[in-house]
Amino acid sequence: MSTLTRRPRRPVVARTLVYASLVIASLVVLTPLVVVFLTSLKTPREVADGRRALSLPHDWLNLRNYATAFADGHLLTALGNTAFILAFSITGTVLIGSMTAYAVDRFDFRGKKLVMGLFLVATLVPGVTTQVATFQVVNSFGLFDTRWAPILLYMGTDILSIYIFLQFIRGIPRSLDEAARMDGANALTIYWKIIFPLLKPAVATVVIVKGITVYNDFYIPFLYMPSEGLGTMSTALFRFKGPFGAHWEDISAGTVLVILPTLAVFLFLQRYIYNGFARGATK
Numbered sequence: 001m002s003t004l005t006r007r008p009r010r011p012v013v014a015r016t017l018v019y020a021s022l023v024i025a026s027l028v029v030l031t032p033l034v035v036v037f038l039t040s041l042k043t044p045r046e047v048a049d050g051r052r053a054l055s056l057p058h059d060w061l062n063l064r065n066y067a068t069a070f071a072d073g074h075l076l077t078a079l080g081n082t083a084f085i086l087a088f089s090i091t092g093t094v095l096i097g098s099m100t101a102y103a104v105d106r107f108d109f110r111g112k113k114l115v116m117g118l119f120l121v122a123t124l125v126p127g128v129t130t131q132v133a134t135f136q137v138v139n140s141f142g143l144f145d146t147r148w149a150p151i152l153l154y155m156g157t158d159i160l161s162i163y164i165f166l167q168f169i170r171g172i173p174r175s176l177d178e179a180a181r182m183d184g185a186n187a188l189t190i191y192w193k194i195i196f197p198l199l200k201p202a203v204a205t206v207v208i209v210k211g212i213t214v215y216n217d218f219y220i221p222f223l224y225m226p227s228e229g230l231g232t233m234s235t236a237l238f239r240f241k242g243p244f245g246a247h248w249e250d251i252s253a254g255t256v257l258v259i260l261p262t263l264a265v266f267l268f269l270q271r272y273i274y275n276g277f278a279r280g281a282t283k
Contacts, residue, residue: 033259040065040252047249065253069240073254077229078236079261085150085221085232086214092155093210094203101165102191106177123159131223138224149224154214161206168202169195208269212262233258 034054039047041057042065069075104116134153135144143149172195180190218234225231231239237258240251 036252036255039248040256042249044247044249047247065249066257069250069254069257072250073236073240074228074231075233075236075254075257078231078233081147081225081230082215082232084147085154086211088151089154089214090207090210092151093158093161094206096155097161097206098165098169098196098199098203099191101162101169102195104162105166105169106174106187119159119162135223143224145225145227145230147225147230150214150217150220153220153224154210158210161210164202164206165199168199172198204269208265212266215262233261 038054038057041060041062043062046057104112138144138149138152143152176194177190180194216234218238221232221235222238228239237254240254
């Protein structure tokens with residue numbers, strides 16, 4: 001009987017170390033979230049007792065902290081402001097990013113390499129170092145303390161979005177462009193009727209990545225929208241320290257309410273993120 005060559009199995013020790021590292025990493029990430037969730041269900045007396053952070057609450061249906069955080073923390077207003085900013089920022093990012101990638105890939109022009117080099121240089125410059133000039137520009141437009149200030153800044157497409165669109169556009173045959181030109185289509189028609197519809201996986205990836213980034217951003221909304229009525233989810237949570245002070249049960253409930261939307265979106269759409277990056281990398 002001929003002996004079949006089998007692929008050697010991984011050593012048991014190596015496999016054990018891999019799983020152990022994954023378990024440890026999961027515990028490091030999940031433990032703070034579990035502590036916050038348990039604290040959000042406790043009463044002020046339970047929190048003040050100073051018991052262990054991982055101790056279980058007496059009443060698992062204690063939702064008073066969530067009601068307090070939602071009403072007194074103005075989270076509904078913050079959610080509306082965040083949704084408004086997200087809608088315009090993501091739409092602008094998708095349009096500007098895909099158009100930029102289309103122009104860079106499909107057209108030859110002077111300074112093409114220079115443009116891409118400047119994009120890379122811009123990503124290497126820390127944003128904090130340019131905030132004085134950026135603030136003066138935004139203020140000169142009369143956009144300070146309005147929702148349009150962060151929208152304008154977020155719509156300045158990041159290089160990651162451009163590269164995601166570039167990887168997908170390079171996988172679209174140029175013969176489609178040539179056939180459309182023979183039918184009399186101009187560059188804008190080719191982009192809108194042919195290129196953009198084929199970028200759905202890339203659009204999904206950019207929408208998720210950019211959306212989570214904008215949702216979690218604290219610095220720009222805090223700097224450019226100081227009014228309490230213009231608070232976003234991140235700045236509304238920060239303002240909890242004022243009225244609630246050391247009421248950690250209310251602060252924890254607010255934290256859970258802020259985390260839930262992004263967690264739900266990520267769990268529901270995570271396969272689009274991974275598929276988008278994987279498909280873009282193999283094109």
